[in-house]
Amino acid sequence: MNLFQQAFAWLFDPARLEGTSAIPARLGEHLVFTFFAVLIAAVIAVPLGYFIGHTGKGREVAIALSGAARALPSFGLILLLVLVIGVLHKEVAAYIAFVILAIPSILAGAYAGLEATDRRTIDSARAVGMTEWQILWKVEIPLGLPLLMGGLRSATLQVVATATLAAYIGLGGLGGYIITGLANRDFPQMLGAALIIAALALVLDGLFALAQQLVVPRGVGAGRTTDVRTRSSRSSAVAEASAK
């Protein structure tokens, strides 16, 4: 029997549905970590990102932050926080680590969503008499939603991956199977668990991809909002205006 067959045999063994280490229970833990970590991170990062995007203040800080976050080793961060905060509060420590790791992508998504809004659209909104607050809520935020969703998507995948590593401190979640599998040299269990984790990440990624399509406001031409990666529509609008 090859390793994949053994892994599937492990996955579909009825024993996987029983006890505290049943797959549904572990999957549930993993999802709970991910959901609450991303939620808390969003509560912090979205308003901040909107502030930066709307006012243009603090842009450099946001950029430096998201650059540094990529270099931050997530596994080290969790272990460090657990030791600093105390082994008894490892769940709190893990959540703080997850939130820290989720914030930069969400911040970037919120910020980039507003930045991508065409300067002329905002000027038009101001010209028809909208207040700053209305411009933010009725123009910038709806137009920036697909990019915000993209930020939430990256953050979610980051937390799913990091929650897998958090099993090392005995936090539960799907990574636990890999950690115990490693200790017992149980490769079918490790592979089975790795396949579920990969599947979980892919499913969540797919759901976010779908959500990203759904939040594009009606009336926005296809491709318009995605056109932000290599060009700043604000600077090009300025360039066009000054060329006239």
Add this chain to the structure above:
Amino acid sequence: MNWLVNNLDLVLELTLQHLKLSIPPIIIGFIISIPLGYIAHRFRLTRGLLLTLAGLLYTIPSLALFVILPSITGVSALSELNITIALTIYAVAIMARSVADALDSVDPAIRQSATAVGYGSWRRFWTVEFPLAGPVILAGLRVAAVSTVSLVTVGILIGVSSLGYLFTNGFQRRIVLEILTGVVMTLIVALLLDRILAVGGKLLMPWASSTKQRKRQPLTVTASTSDLGSPA
């Protein structure tokens, strides 16, 4: 502070080991991404296919990929080669997209001018398109380098030693300073490689006023795929 003073040799040794594990995936990934990015840039059909596949591979959490790969490649799960292959896949997933985007961003008028004065497609690619795409490709390379350095630490979970050793060892011995040293050294190695690439890029591509691209680069969100089929 005692721990650090007594273990400077260990930290240095692990840092070198970390570099040894980080550099091959970055270089191999870069070499593989150029043809892949070109194919994605050149043909509409392969673009969607390649970049979607790259996106999906990048989605798989590192520990899961470390475990799944050996059963496909036949390499031992606990070997350095396994880590190298996994990190190369991630590097390619990041850079193939940035190579494709970079080539897309080359002004079609320049491409046509090169063709008009008699450049064949091979020479045009290496002497015109690739150098002009350079600054955007470099931005992707820097992202890949930094994330590779950070991901190498996860290898300690499957027994491949790097600065990640300081995490697990420090955790077991309850030495905060040891883990902190590991985290800080990983950050330093990542930022050092990033600086080397940035400075190297400036020296190799003096024509690039790359500050503008670099400013925007770190804020890209994986899902914000730019599809500049025909740049305006």
